[in-house]
Amino acid sequence: MSLVAGFLGSMTGLGGGIVIVPFLTLAFGVDIHYAMGASLVSVLATSSGSAAAHAKSGFANFRIGLFLEIAATAGALAGTLITAMISPGLVAGIFGLVLLHSAYMSSMRPPAGDENAVPNRISSFLRLNGEYHSDRGAQRYTARSISFGFAVMAIAGVLSGLLGIGSGALKVVGMDRIMKIPFKVSTATSNFMIGITAAAGAGVYLHKGYIDPGLSMPVMLGVLAGSLVGARFLTKVKTSGARLIFAIAIGLIGFEMIYKGMAGKF
């Protein structure tokens, strides 16, 4: 059962974490902390699995990724502190809200980055630029709104540590919309980043005993298997019809988590 969850997770393109926690808690009644542990393991598997499987990850910009990860990793550590201090019902409620937000975001078309952005002082100083090969030849790009982007990454990190998710979607939005980094670079870099953020969260989760081997094993293996196969299907499934159905489904799950969280069923 967790194998299916992991496989599905890596195919939906949301990084899997956002799917696994609700699936385990709502469908199987697993305690949310165990679910969060398994979910974070799945994020690690997604990130490292796709890094190992892809022949070229030429689009990821590691300088941008590492720099932003300072914010995200610090955020993740803070997030784990928070999650230990609040009630499980509240965690579930927050999770539900994030799901609703995800549902809203995924019902929209992927945004286009600004490829003519002019570098500002900070991005030049930090060399947050690069180029990639596209059909039109080498494309150069750079990053803008650095501080805003940094702040968004910090929030993404907190959510990651707090809920056991990868926050990949939020990171892509931060880089693509706010920092004006081209979409392909944003998604590839995000994949690199979520692994690091998840590792930070997972270290703490492990110490707190959230990670259970029996639960995590099938999830991890399922996701790894999925990232070998799923990555190829992924880019072909993005029709607007499927996206809408998907968004509605996620939205419903979000509501259910909020309701159950408030009703103290966690």
Next chain:
Amino acid sequence: MANDFSERKPGRPAQKSETLIRRLVRFLVMGAAFIVAAGGVLSFIRTSAVSQDYHFFKSEPISLRSLHGILGGAASLDGLNLIQLGILLLIAIPIIRVLAFLISYLLQRDWMYSVIALTVLGLLLFSLLANGI
């Protein structure tokens, strides 16, 4: 690999290191998967405590959540501990990746990004090693 993002030299050294890193990651991922799978199989064979009650959260036993405990249990080929070891390795992979970048930046004398990579590495190690939280 078609692209290199180092602005210092659009050339060989950085490209080689990125390919090396990727090979290392691939190796580690397979290793982690193998260990976890082996642990899974072993725990089914021995049927130690596989059917667990996941409905309530009582924290995992010390042997499954401390580094010391995991290594000790893994050495005696306990299935569950082996799985945890594999997971630990999985957690370590991004950490090793950052470490590889740090080394690469140091070798390129890129001090600014050495510091950045070091900061991220420091945060990661803190999470993994500090028990106090």
